[in-house]
Amino acid sequence: MRVAGIAWFLALVLWAPGCTVDSLKKRGVVPPSTPEERAVAFLVREVPRWPRENHCFSCHNNGDAVRALYVASALGFQVPPSALADTTAWLRRPDQWENNKGDPGFSDKRLATIQFAAALAAAIETKHVQDRGEILAAARKLAPEQNANGAWLIEPVSALGSPATYGTHLATVAVLEALSPLRENRIFESRRKAEAWLVEAPVVSVLDSAAVVIGLARRSDPQSVAKRKECLDRIRRSQTLDGGWGPYVDSPPEPFDTAVVLLALAGLRSAPDVGALIRRGREYLVQTQLPNGSWPETTRPSGGESYAQRISTTGWATLALLRTGGERHGKSSVPKGPALGP
Numbered sequence: 001m002r003v004a005g006i007a008w009f010l011a012l013v014l015w016a017p018g019c020t021v022d023s024l025k026k027r028g029v030v031p032p033s034t035p036e037e038r039a040v041a042f043l044v045r046e047v048p049r050w051p052r053e054n055h056c057f058s059c060h061n062n063g064d065a066v067r068a069l070y071v072a073s074a075l076g077f078q079v080p081p082s083a084l085a086d087t088t089a090w091l092r093r094p095d096q097w098e099n100n101k102g103d104p105g106f107s108d109k110r111l112a113t114i115q116f117a118a119a120l121a122a123a124i125e126t127k128h129v130q131d132r133g134e135i136l137a138a139a140r141k142l143a144p145e146q147n148a149n150g151a152w153l154i155e156p157v158s159a160l161g162s163p164a165t166y167g168t169h170l171a172t173v174a175v176l177e178a179l180s181p182l183r184e185n186r187i188f189e190s191r192r193k194a195e196a197w198l199v200e201a202p203v204v205s206v207l208d209s210a211a212v213v214i215g216l217a218r219r220s221d222p223q224s225v226a227k228r229k230e231c232l233d234r235i236r237r238s239q240t241l242d243g244g245w246g247p248y249v250d251s252p253p254e255p256f257d258t259a260v261v262l263l264a265l266a267g268l269r270s271a272p273d274v275g276a277l278i279r280r281g282r283e284y285l286v287q288t289q290l291p292n293g294s295w296p297e298t299t300r301p302s303g304g305e306s307y308a309q310r311i312s313t314t315g316w317a318t319l320a321l322l323r324t325g326g327e328r329h330g331k332s333s334v335p336k337g338p339a340l341g342p
Contacts, residue, residue: 032293035285035286035289035321036072036077036318036321036322036325037077037078038289038292038293039068039289039293039294039314039317039318039321040068040069040072040077040078040079040293040318041078041293042292042293042294042314043065043066043068043069043072043083043293043314043315043318044069044078044079044080044083045083046061046065046294046311046314047061047062047065047066047069047083047084047087048082048083048084048085048086048087049061050062050311051086051087051090052086054101055101056100056101057087057090057100057116058308058311059111059112059115059116059164059312060163060164060307060308060309060311060312060315061087061311062087062090062091062116062119063112063115063116063118063119064115064119064163064164064311064312064315064316065311065312065314065315065318066084066087066091066119066122066123066315067118067119067122067315067319067340068314068315068316068318068319068322069083069084070084070119070122070123070125070126070128071122071126071319071322071323072318072322073126073128074126074127075322084128087119088123088128088129090116091116091119091120091123091129091134092120092129092131092134094116094117094120094134094137094138094140094141095137097109097112097113097116097141098113098141100112108154108165110145110152110154111154111165111166111171113138113141113142113145114142114152114154114166114171114174114175114178115174116138117135117138117139117141117142117174117175117178118174118175118177118178118340120134120135120138120178121135121177121178121179121180121181122340124181125181132181132182135178135179135181135182136182136184138178139178139179139182139187139190142175142178142179143186143190146175146190146193146194149193149197150172150193150194150195150196150197151168151169151171151172151194151197151201152168152171152172152175152194153168154166154167154168154171155167155168156168157169157201157202158204160205160207160247160300161207161208162256162298162299162300162309163256163297163298163309163312163313163315163316164306164308164309164312165300167207167208167211168201169198169201169203169207169208169211169212169215170207170208170211170260172194172197172198172211172215173198173211173212173214173215173340174340175194176191176194176195176215177214177340179191194215195215195216195219195224198211198212198215198216198227199216199223199224199227203227203230203231203234204248205247205248206234206235206238206245206246206247206248206249206251206257206261207247207256207257207260208231209230209231209232209234209235209264210231210235210245210257210260210261210263210264211260211264212227212228212231213228213231213232213235213264213265213268214260214263214264214267214340216228217267231264232268232271234249235261235264235265235277236273236277237249238250238251239277239280239281240252240253240284242283242284242287243258243280243281243282243283243284243287244257244258244281244284244285244288245257245258245261245281247300252302253284254298254302255285255288255295255296255298255313255316255317256298256312256313256316256317257298258281258284258285258317258320259285259313259316259317259319259320260316260320261281262278262281262282262285262320262321262323262324263316263319263320263323263324263340265277265278265281265324266278266320266323266324278324281320281324282320282321282324282325285317285320285321286321289317293314294310294311294313294314295310295313295314295317296310296313297309297310297312297313298313319340
């Protein structure tokens with residue numbers, strides 16, 4: 001058993017009185033052994049726990065984290081239907097999202113709408129939701145929030161995003177991914193404006209560079225190709241000695257920034273040296289995964305404590321490992337859909 005697997009096992013034994021290897025075997029319980037399995041097992045516990053204990057749905061548990069579970073389920077990982085049922089029912093009611101309970105001081109309803117819409121799109125692409133009319137209803141909620149320049153301005157463009165705040169570049173890309181199942185003309189126009197903004201908007205951080213690579217992945221015009229190359233060059237220069245990425249070129253690595261970069265690189269495997277970048281980035285995430293399957297929260301500034309940021313960080317990191325892994329149960333763990341979804 002790998003060292004990380006041993007650590008997870010010891011944590012489980014210490015956490016559950018009377019829980020031993022033999023007792024687990026007698027009950028037919030096989031502990032998760034791979035980083036992906038440990039991450040999925042953690043999210044299976046945490047995603048449904050928030051609404052059960054707080055009587056509301058959160059953009060971190062029931063937005064960011066559940067996206068990873070939808071993808072994991074589609075790839076054959078063990079995700080019990082009970083872990084998804086309440087969240088899926090919630091996501092299917094976009095008209096109720098703005099009535100969600102919670103502390104207004106800690107809730108940006110515009111960003112929450114984006115996160116729930118991205119999760120709904122993932123549910124649709126992985127066949128957990130069959131009715132695409134529900135994502136169209138979500139699109140109607142997102143449309144009025146699009147700025148005249150094409151972006152979804154969650155924060156000032158220069159502000160550095162985080163797992164639970166995104167920033168303007170990542171928020172705009174998340175909307176593009178959420179709208180990807182739709183084919184209506186007005187949606188195409190909204191997407192065109194957003195992509196045009198990504199081509200023109202200044203990019204300073206590694207995080208925004210990764211977001212731009214994801215957002216312009218489908219475009220082949222010279223301007224988009226040049227912008228992707230510029231952002232990929234910054235990503236190449238920014239990988240740290242231990243394989244991860246921080247928010248800026250000279251920053252220490254963080255799990256969240258590393259995860260978003262890996263999602264950006266997942267569709268660029270044919271580019272020179274990208275395979276090596278992915279391998280080292282995955283190694284960093286595996287090394288920083290905690291025994292319970294989660295990752296330390298990425299906060300701005302670094303080193304803070306936040307349950308919301310930890311759950312969102314873990315959702316992004318899990319999705320990155322799923323998107324950049326090998327084979328699982330006969331299914332490719334590099335889905336063909338959007339980078340932020342399935």
